[in-house]
Amino acid sequence: MTLFLVAMLVVVILILIEIPVAFAFGIGAVMFAFTTGNNISFLIPHGFKTASGFALLALPLFIFAGLLMAEGGISERLLNFVNSIVGRIKGGLGAVTVLTCALFGAISGSSSAAIAAVGQIMIPRMVREGYPAGHATALVACSSVLALLIPPSIPMIVFSITGGLSVGAAFLSTIVPGILLTLLYCGLNIWFLRNNPDIQVDAPLPFAQAAKGVAKTGYNAAFALLMPLIILGAIYSGIATPTEAAAIAVIYAIPVGLFIYKGMSLRSLGAVTVRAVTMTGSIMAVLFFLFIMSRAMILEQVPRDLALALLEISDNKYVILLLINLLLLLIGMIVDDISGSVLAAIIFLPIINELGIDPIHFAAVVGVNLGLGNVSPPCAPMLYMAGGVSKLSLDRYITPTLKFLCFGHLPMVFLVTFVPELSLFLPKLLLGY
8 A cells, every 4th residue: 555655646746747647657557566566567468458448449539529529610500509599698608608518528528628629719709708817717617527527428438447337327427417517607607797897798689589599500500419419319229339429429520520511621630630649649548557557556455455444534434435535636636537537446446335335326426526626726637728728827717716616516526425316316217227
């Protein structure tokens, strides 16, 4: 246990001094293997075998689909459709941002992709309409983590594969928390801006004219709106596995972007492909070293030792859940959502099983916690990415971010943790879990 903690401390220090995450985990994994006397030549094949699994093929395909969506004009049509519904109320453009991030999550499954696609369009638009730039940045950052909760979530795929759980059940476990958090962020955004005199809002349209506008933008966004329905319908009808559904998403997004919305050319398709390969390569490098470290941890019985250590503190499962929530929050602050989901499955699932807590319920707990960590200082990878899009210094958007987190995300963490039916309702209803 001590050697593992030292290895993790080394990883954290390397990440904080801006060593690439893959190299940080690689150094940590090799150091832990050698100090514990494990043969690295035995551990490396395990890393290759796990990383090359069929189910994990969904990860690069969903990344590719998300980038195609952003490049092909699909995300902009989603924005216009949502804007036609709620854009004419004070704070409505912020609600458009939140809802579009949720819809984007239902297609790409990636928080960083949501920031790149939605943030680049919505932050400048909100600022033009009188929103404080810090508020707009914070809203995009906090809303981006809805992609962890609205399936198909890439971190949930990785968590399920690492933990040997049903991917479909893990997907369903986060839908209700994701919808509730979406509505909560929309409400908080409107409440925070209720007295802001600078926000420009167009006058409400007569019902017939508003309905006509919704119908027009809905028609223009029809192919974009069909995409999540096709993906999730294929998965939950049993027609396709999540990996096959990801391939369908790519096959669907290419002709829509090229020939229907015409937001993408053959040249830009090539550039998107290169970006998808580069992003996938960096993620797979991290996962490869994490899988090596996980094997070494299992051989050294680190998860069992950690479970015993926590159980010595208290045998009350709610106290243990609070401690695990705190540790998940710290993990989410330090590493990205995908790396965090692997660590959560490796370290905490044995403890959860020991306590008799449903692992699918725990999948939802992991999703909301990692989302909170990804936008919580000091590390906050998604928060800084949103700041990079808006080109603001941290002091401009840290206060609104903390307001969203304290009044929105943090209460949802406690709700999901201590009300299991929120996450288990849909798996029981649709899968007979």
